Amino acid sequence: xxxxxxxxxxxxxxxxxxxxxxxxxxxxxxxxxxxxxxxxxxxxxxxxxxxxxxxxxxxxxxxxxxxxxxxxxxxxxxxxxxxxxxxxxxxxxxxxxxxxxxxxxxxxxxxxxxxxxxxxxxxxxxxxxxxxxxxxxxxxxxxxxxxxxxxxxxxxxxxxxxxxxxxxxxxxxxxxxxxxxxxxxxxxxxxxxxxxxxxxxxxxxxxxxxxxxxxxxxxxxxxxxxxxxxxxxxxxxxxxxxxxxxxxxxxxxxxxxxxxxxxxxxxxxxxxxxxxxxxxxxxxxxxxxxxxxxxxxxxxxxxxxxxxxxxxxxxxxxxxxxxxxxxxxxxxxxxxxxxxxxxxxxxxxxxxxxxxxxxxxxxxxxxxxxxx
Amino acid sequence: xxxxxxxxxxxxxxxxxxxxxxxxxxxxxxxxxxxxxxxxxxxxxxxxxxxxxxxxxxxxxxxxxxxxxxxxxxxxxxxxxxxxxxxxxxxxxxxxxxxxxxxxxxxxxxxxxxxxxxxxxxxxxxxxxxxxxxxxxxxxxxxxxxxxxxxxxxxxxxxxxxxxxxxxxxxxxxxxxxxxxxxxxxxxxxxxxxxxxxxxxxxxxxxxxxxxxxxxxxxx
Ligand SMILES: Nc1ncnc2c1ncn2[C@@H]1O[C@H](COP(=O)(O)OP(=O)(O)OP(=O)(O)O)[C@@H](O)[C@H]1O
Ligand SMILES: [Mg+2]
Numbered sequence: 034x035x036x037x038x039x040x041x042x043x044x045x046x047x048x049x050x051x052x053x054x055x056x057x058x059x060x061x062x063x064x065x066x067x068x069x070x071x072x073x074x075x076x077x078x079x080x081x082x083x084x085x086x087x088x089x090x091x092x093x094x095x096x097x098x099x100x101x102x103x104x105x106x107x108x109x110x111x112x113x114x115x116x117x118x119x120x121x122x123x124x125x126x127x128x129x130x131x132x133x134x135x136x137x138x139x140x141x142x143x144x145x146x147x148x149x150x151x152x153x154x155x156x157x158x159x160x161x162x163x164x165x166x167x168x169x170x171x172x173x174x175x176x177x178x179x180x181x182x183x184x185x186x187x188x189x190x191x192x193x194x195x196x197x198x199x200x201x202x203x204x205x206x207x208x209x210x211x212x213x214x215x216x217x218x219x220x221x222x223x224x225x226x227x228x229x230x231x232x233x234x235x236x237x238x239x240x241x242x243x244x245x246x247x248x249x250x251x252x253x254x255x256x257x258x259x260x261x262x263x264x265x266x267x268x269x270x271x272x273x274x275x276x277x278x279x280x281x282x283x284x285x286x287x288x289x290x291x292x293x294x295x296x297x298x299x300x301x302x303x304x305x306x307x308x309x310x311x312x313x314x315x316x317x318x319x320x321x322x323x324x325x326x327x328x329x330x331x332x333x334x335x336x337x338x339x340x341x342x343x344x345x346x347x348x349x350x351x352x353x354x355x356x357x358x359x360x361x362x363x364x365x366x367x368x369x370x371x372x373x374x375x376x377x378x379x380x381x382x383x384x385x386x387x388x389x390x391x392x393x394x395x396x397x398x399x400x401x402x403x404x405x
Numbered sequence: 406x407x408x409x410x411x412x413x414x415x416x417x418x419x420x421x422x423x424x425x426x427x428x429x430x431x432x433x434x435x436x437x438x439x440x441x442x443x444x445x446x447x448x449x450x451x452x453x454x455x456x457x458x459x460x461x462x463x464x465x466x467x468x469x470x471x472x473x474x475x476x477x478x479x480x481x482x483x484x485x486x487x488x489x490x491x492x493x494x495x496x497x498x499x500x501x502x503x504x505x506x507x508x509x510x511x512x513x514x515x516x517x518x519x520x521x522x523x524x525x526x527x528x529x530x531x532x533x534x535x536x537x538x539x540x541x542x543x544x545x546x547x548x549x550x551x552x553x554x555x556x557x558x559x560x561x562x563x564x565x566x567x568x569x570x571x572x573x574x575x576x577x578x579x580x581x582x583x584x585x586x587x588x589x590x591x592x593x594x595x596x597x598x599x600x601x602x603x604x605x606x607x608x609x610x611x612x613x614x615x616x617x618x619x620x621x622x623x624x625x
Contacts, residue, residue: 039509039518043502050501050539314497317458318555319486319514321479399458402497403449 065293066344074352092238099258104233124152125239131228144224161205173214297385313401341378415464426617439608446614457485490556492566496548498540505536526554546577
């Protein structure tokens with residue numbers, strides 16, 4: 034008991050009375066722990082955040098009519114989509130298509146739900162305004178050039194099949210890089226009306242958060258005649274990107290661990306050289322190897338704990354910075370990271386001391402105490 | 406009186422250098438011996454062998470009943486811890502520990518630290534007021550007195566002092582020598598290296614080394 038108290042007193046003195054000497058090691062450990070803590074914090078959130086982020090590149094699930102049908106009823110679509118997990122379903126945009134004439138031109142018009150489009154395909158680039166009423170439309174950029182219309186113009190559109198027509202104002206020109214560039218896009222309601230297809234759609238694109246297998250499982254489990262299929266290419270590409278970022282994080286963590294270890298070992302080595310006299314004296318006073326090892330491991334543990342704690346705090350701040358700049362959102366606090374970072378820092382600090390301690394044990398008191 | 410230290414045919418050879426050459430001496434319990442001789446004559450080498458910090462190349466050494474020349478490092482350490490009190494010329498205190506903690510350190514490695522006892526030891530050498538000072542806040546003489554307090558704390562069978570006054574001025578030398586005088590009166594065995602004939606004369610016996618050989622032993 035008294036011995037333990039003296040041991041702790043020795044450690045306390047070694048740390049507090051040798052502050053300037055400890056600072057380099059402490060700094061090295063803190064920095065290492067900070068980067069690791071930041072990466073681990075980000076890593077935990079990354080999967081979710083990345084998937085959300087990746088979903089801004091468009092739909093990853095296609096809903097098509099059953100093989101016997103040409104159309105899906107909107108009610109049917111809704112009931113199927115309702116069975117998917119709400120938090121993971123970003124949105125689903127329904128589409129109905131028809132051929133229309135305007136002036137001398139013949140082109141495809143689509144009807145869709147603009148609020149859903151904004152969720153499913155946030156990459157749509159609209160110059161002007163998104164339509165806010167059934168009488169306003171978007172024109173694809175290529176179509177606008179072909180028709181010679183621009184934002185603010187009004188055009189007359191006639192459905193080729195049933196000769197119904199309507200007049201609408203162009204509130205914006207849309208560029209998507211896809212087929213929409215050649216189309217006229219109006220509200221779902223208006224298009225269904227125009228084409229006489231009340232309550233019907235041709236296809237729907239949905240955006241669902243989740244890895245490839247999960248999304249596939251969900252779509253397979255749906256009990257419906259509709260063909261609901263993940264866009265394999267997209268989910269697999271997402272998986273690969275995440276996989277790569279993961280291995281990158283592992284790599285960085287290993288490199289950081291290695292360089293911190295190296296740095297702490299070097300400073301510990303210098304520290305042992307500097308404290309040769311002290312070690313020799315302790316041995317002359319009768320300290321056995323065990324006592325010397327315990328003292329240095331004790332000091333390393335304290336260093337590890339201090340550096341780990343500081344590192345965790347810095348790292349958590351760093352993680353917020355990364356979260357904000359990369360994902361535009363804060364990284365959540367996870368208490369599990371604290372013991373993990375502390376343990377890593379302590380292990381790092383102790384392992385870094387092994388070679389130096391071994392060196393300390395080889396100090397010959399008779400030789401070292403004589404020199405000076 | 407029984408012998409507490411016996412060296413028989415002791416050699417310490419470094420390459421070609423015979424740091425000690427055929428040394429034979431016995432030191433009785435309670436004796437105060439001054440070791441003298443020119444620089445490089447083997448005084449420290451002999452002290453290290455008696456003090457269980459080193460072993461001879463040849464010959465046998467007995468310290469308080471134990472044959473030390475046969476022991477390995479760990480056993481030597483144990484014996485040193487239990488039987489020997491060391492005082493050095495360069496003081497050698499742990500710089501980040503206070504005076505009393507430096508004394509307690511010897512207790513800690515020996516058995517149990519006891520702050521009260523450590524303070525009493527400091528009081529004996531007149532340093533009760535300096536107990537909480539760090540070595541750098543103490544004068545050379547005060548540091549050496551801390552070392553003496555530390556050397557005494559575990560009731561060693563032998564006190565070894567290698568030029569304890571070598572780095573001290575006259576006043577502090579006086580104080581330290583008085584302490585040794587006192588210790589001798591109390592029955593401690595003291596082996597002290599010194600260059601100063603006056604200090605040497607205070608001892609009961611002087612021995613003199615030259616080129617590793619014992620050239621004189623007796624009262625001046
Ligand atoms: N570790 C060593 N390796 C080689 N030679 C050594 C070693 N230690 C001592 N010597 C040699 O042994 C001889 C005796 O050395 P020692 O230190 O015992 O002398 P000393 O009498 O204490 O001298 P001083 O009065 O200067 O302290 C010297 O010639 C020294 O060079
Ligand atoms: Mg010497």
